[in-house]
Amino acid sequence: MDTLGTLKIFVQAADAGSFTIAGRQLGLSPSAVGKAISRLEGHLGARLLHRSTRTVTLTPEGGCFLERSRRILGELEAAEMEVSQTRTTATGTMRVSLPLAGMLMMPALTAFMQAYPAIDLDLDFTDRLVDVIDEGFDAVIRAGEVNDSRLMTRTLGPFRLMLVCSADYIERHGLPTEIEHLKEHACLHHRFATSGKLERWPFVKDDQPIDIDLPRAAVANTIEPLIDMVAAGLGIACLPDFAIDQELRSGKFRVVLDEHTRHEGTFRILWPSSRHMSSKLRAFVDFMGSNFFTGL
Numbered sequence: 001m002d003t004l005g006t007l008k009i010f011v012q013a014a015d016a017g018s019f020t021i022a023g024r025q026l027g028l029s030p031s032a033v034g035k036a037i038s039r040l041e042g043h044l045g046a047r048l049l050h051r052s053t054r055t056v057t058l059t060p061e062g063g064c065f066l067e068r069s070r071r072i073l074g075e076l077e078a079a080e081m082e083v084s085q086t087r088t089t090a091t092g093t094m095r096v097s098l099p100l101a102g103m104l105m106m107p108a109l110t111a112f113m114q115a116y117p118a119i120d121l122d123l124d125f126t127d128r129l130v131d132v133i134d135e136g137f138d139a140v141i142r143a144g145e146v147n148d149s150r151l152m153t154r155t156l157g158p159f160r161l162m163l164v165c166s167a168d169y170i171e172r173h174g175l176p177t178e179i180e181h182l183k184e185h186a187c188l189h190h191r192f193a194t195s196g197k198l199e200r201w202p203f204v205k206d207d208q209p210i211d212i213d214l215p216r217a218a219v220a221n222t223i224e225p226l227i228d229m230v231a232a233g234l235g236i237a238c239l240p241d242f243a244i245d246q247e248l249r250s251g252k253f254r255v256v257l258d259e260h261t262r263h264e265g266t267f268r269i270l271w272p273s274s275r276h277m278s279s280k281l282r283a284f285v286d287f288m289g290s291n292f293f294t295g296l
Helices: 003-016 019-026 030-044 060-089 100-115 167-173 179-184 223-231 241-250 279-291
Strands: 049-051 056-058 092-098 119-125 139-143 151-166 187-190 218-220 236-240 253-256 264-272
Touching: 003 019, 003 030, 003 056, 003 060, 019 030, 030 049, 056 060, 092 279, 100 119, 100 223, 100 241, 100 279, 119 279, 139 279, 151 167, 151 223, 151 241, 151 279, 167 253, 187 223, 218 223, 223 236, 223 241, 236 241, 241 253, 264 279
Parallel strands: 092 119, 092 139, 187 218, 187 236
Antiparallel strands: 049 056, 139 264, 151 236, 151 253, 151 264
C-alpha cells in the first residue's frame, strides 16, 4: 500500500465530505477513492469514515487520524521544500579531507555530486591528522573519537575490522581456527602511511586484547591492494567490513577467527563550529549523514 498517497486521499476525502468531489480534485474516480480508503481502514483495523449515498463523515477514530495525517503530510511538504531550496542555492567549492580508505567511499561521494551538480568537491585523501580550521577544510571525514571543541560533529555510521580470506585460499591452505594457527599462514598487512606502523590485528582472548607476531606475506599503505590480494587467494587480511561488503555477501570472502577479534569504530564528519553553516556545507553533511553507508 502506498501509505503517503493513501493519506493524501483520506485527507482530501475528509475535507471534501465526498468521494466524488475528492476524486475530481485528485483526478481519480469515486470508486478509486473509496477503495483506497477501505484499504487504509483494513490496514488500521478501524473505520475512519461513515458513508452515505452522497457524503462521508468522520468517525471518532477518523477525526484523530485526520489530525495526525495532516501533520505528517505537512512535515513531508516542509521537508521537500527545504531540500528543494537547498538544491537550488547550494553552490561553490567544498574542500573535504578523507582517510586513504576514503577511495572506497566514492559511491556515496559520486551520488552527492550527481544530486548537487552546482557544488564542486576538492577531495584530499590522507591519513594525516589535518587541522580542519588552519588548513581551510570545509569538512573532514574520519574514524575515531573527536576531542576538539572547535569542531561540530555528526556520526555517519559504525564499522568493524574483520579477518578475511578467499574461499580458494581456504581450499588450498585450510581455515585457521586458533590465533596461533596464523603463524603458518600468509598474512597481508596494512601500514599507516603517516606513521609507517602496521595496523594491529584486533585479537582478544578472555576479553583482553593480545598481540602476536604474524608473518608478512605483503604490506600495503592503502586498503584496495589488500582487497585485491585477498580476492586472488594470496592470504588473510584485516579489513573494514564496509570495504568488503559485496565480497562477504556473495561468499567470495570468508570471515576468519571472528570469535577471537573485536574492533568497532565510527565514522564521523567534522566541520568548524565557528563557521557559518553554508547551504553547501549543510547539503553535504545532511546527504552524507543519510547516504554514507547506503552508497558503499
